[in-house]
Amino acid sequence: MxxxxxxxxxxxxxxxxxxxxxxxxxxxxxxxxxxxxxxxxxxxxxxxxxxxxxxxxxxxxxxxxxxxxxxxxxxxxxxxxxxxxxxxKPRGIVRVGTPPSFGTHHLLPLVVGFTERYREIRIMLLLDDGSANLIAQGLDLSLSIGPAPEDAGHIAVPLTKAPQVLVASEAYLRTHGVPKTPADLARHNCLVHALKSPTNIWRFSGAAGEVSTRVNGTVCSNFGEALKHAALLGHGISMHPYYMVSDDLKAKRLVGVLPDYEPLELEIYVVYPTREHLPARTRRFLDYLKRWAKTPPDWANPSSKKPLARLGR
Incomplete structure (x- = not known):
């Protein structure tokens, strides 16, 4: 009783x-x-x-x-x-997990705008290039980029898409040549993201449809910024969300590779524990993210903006 x-x-x-x-x-x-x-x-x-x-x-x-x-x-x-x-009442701390590059360059400006509007809400950003564990890390929600999270205890809502681009330094391409098709990548040092490409398969969309190729290289990491830095050092070819390398492409520190083949887009998910009993502060931030995602950001259509490798032409 x-x-x-x-x-x-x-x-x-x-x-x-x-x-x-x-x-x-x-x-x-x-x-x-x-x-x-x-x-x-x-x-x-x-x-x-x-x-x-x-x-x-x-x-x-x-x-x-x-x-x-x-x-x-x-x-x-x-x-x-x-x-x-x-x-x-929308007040208190919202703990948000996000990949470092996306969090620093794109989520942080949103957070600043959000906290200016809701001054009694604080946002705590946890920068983690792995899959943030909501419960273990005490998170209210997280941003996940790549395959859909498979945890049945969480809700994963598609937020927006992140186009990808294949990049390398001009110095690397002068030394090793410019690949013309995805199959050519087998002869190159490819810098693979351990979480986004765990099987070392890179997928592209071309004129004839989807193309897959297995790649290998001397450096593999779960941290995208490390792979980008390796590419900047002339160490190989890497695949990144466009938002991560857009400044480097504009400054010609990196150039796009395989202009006739576009890497498949990554889905950006917002992940949270449950639809029920969300605190008002979490609901407000979640709604803010969804409104932002309705207007495609600058990096959502990068094809006309990326300098492409034209070496040897």
């Missing part, structure tokens, strides 16, 4: 001095009221009420139980009010 409910029934009976009146106030039968009080007395091992045919009185133990019961019920109401306020 629900102990808190039994205490509530006992307090009402003690206040009214009547089982009948308390039952009417609580919307339950007199028999149910009697059972709740009897269960509480058995649970505490003491008689709380003296019953006669005309009235109900408190024993010494009953008076003490009434005083403490009122405090307990008041405290329970305070807890409920606090929880409701936490859920309903």
């Amino acid at each position: 629900d102990r808190l409910r039994c205490i509530e029934v006992f307090v009402e009976v003690a206040r009214d001095g009547s089982f009948t009146s308390a039952a009417r106030r609580l919307g339950i039968s007199k028999a149910t009221t009697t059972k709740h009080v009897a269960w509480l007395e058995r649970s505490l091992g003491v008689k709380l009420l003296n019953r006669t045919t005309k009235d109900v009185g408190l024993t010494e133990a009953g008076a003490h139980a009434l005083s403490q019961g009122k405090l307990l019920l008041d405290r329970y109401e305070e807890i409920g009010a606090g929880v409701r306020e936490l859920i309903e």
